Amino acid sequence: xxxxxxxxxxCSVDGRIWGSRWRPKANVVxxxxxxxxxxxxxxxxxxxxxxxxxxAKAKEPHYPDTDQTFPRExxxxxxxxxxxxxxxxxxxxxxxxxxxxxGDPILVILTESVxxxxxxxxxxxxxxxxxxxxxxxxLAAALETLNRELGIExxxxxxxGGANGALLRAGLIDELSLVICPVIDGSTGGPIVFNSxxxxxxxxxxxxxxxxxxxxxxxxxxxxxxxxxxxPTQERPA
Numbered sequence: 001x002x003x004x005x006x007x008x009x010x011c012s013v014d015g016r017i018w019g020s021r022w023r024p025k026a027n028v029v030x031x032x033x034x035x036x037x038x039x040x041x042x043x044x045x046x047x048x049x050x051x052x053x054x055x056a057k058a059k060e061p062h063y064p065d066t067d068q069t070f071p072r073e074x075x076x077x078x079x080x081x082x083x084x085x086x087x088x089x090x091x092x093x094x095x096x097x098x099x100x101x102x103g104d105p106i107l108v109i110l111t112e113s114v115x116x117x118x119x120x121x122x123x124x125x126x127x128x129x130x131x132x133x134x135x136x137x138x139l140a141a142a143l144e145t146l147n148r149e150l151g152i153e154x155x156x157x158x159x160x161g162g163a164n165g166a167l168l169r170a171g172l173i174d175e176l177s178l179v180i181c182p183v184i185d186g187s188t189g190g191p192i193v194f195n196s197x198x199x200x201x202x203x204x205x206x207x208x209x210x211x212x213x214x215x216x217x218x219x220x221x222x223x224x225x226x227x228x229x230x231x232p233t234q235e236r237p238a
Contacts, residue, residue: 006175009158
C-alpha cells in the first residue's frame with residue numbers, strides 16, 4: 001500500500017517555480033507556500049535530488065572514503081517522527097552534515113549502486129535511508145516501503161519539477177494543490193511545476209482531474225486543488 005501523495009506547488013502564471021525571478025515582486029506573498037502546507041495538515045514531505053543538495057550543509061562533493069562495507073538494507077536512525085523530510089537521491093549526491101530540517105528527521109531514498117562511503121556518511125550524520133531499485137529509483141516500491149516501514153499514510157510532494165514529473169509519469173500523484181500567483185517569469189529554461197527532462201516522453205498517464213476546491217487568496221492569488229486519477233506505470237526518474 002502506498003501513501004496518499006499530494007503535490008503542493010506555488011508557481012507563476014507561466015508555470016515557473018523559481019520565485020526570485022517573478023515580477024512584479026510586490027505580488028509575491030511571503031511564506032505563502034509554508035502557510036498553505038500547514039493549513040493542509042503538513043506531515044511528511046518529499047523532494048528531489050536538486051532540492052536535497054540545496055538543503056545539504058556540507059560543501060564536500062562526497063562523503064570521505066571508508067573501508068567499511070554495508071548491506072543494501074534499509075537503515076533508520078529513528079523510527080518515530082511526527083513528520084519526515086524525504087528526498088530522492090538515487091546516486092547518493094547530497095552530503096548532509098545535518099540530521100533534520102526544521103525538526104523533521106531526514107530520510108533519503110537510494111539505489112543499491114551508491115558507494116559504501118555514502119552509507120557510512122549517512123549513518124554518521126544520523127540520516128535514515130531506504131533502498132528502492134538497483135541503479136534507478138523504483139518510485140512505487142519506495143512509497144510502499146515508507147508506508148510499510150514507517151506507517152506513513154500521506155506525503156506532501158513539494159518539488160522540484162523533476163521529482164514532481166517523475167511521480168506524475170509513474171501515476172503516483174493523488175491530488176494537486178496548485179497556487180498560481182499573479183506574477184510572470186517570462187524567460188526560457190527556468191524550473192517548472194512538472195518536468196520530464198529534455199526528452200519528449202509523450203502525455204502523462206492521467207485519466208481524470210476533478211476540481212476539489214478553488215479559492216482566491218490575497219492579491220489575486222488563485223489556489224486550485226484537483227483530485228487526480230492516473231494509470232500506474234513503470235516510469236522512473238533519471
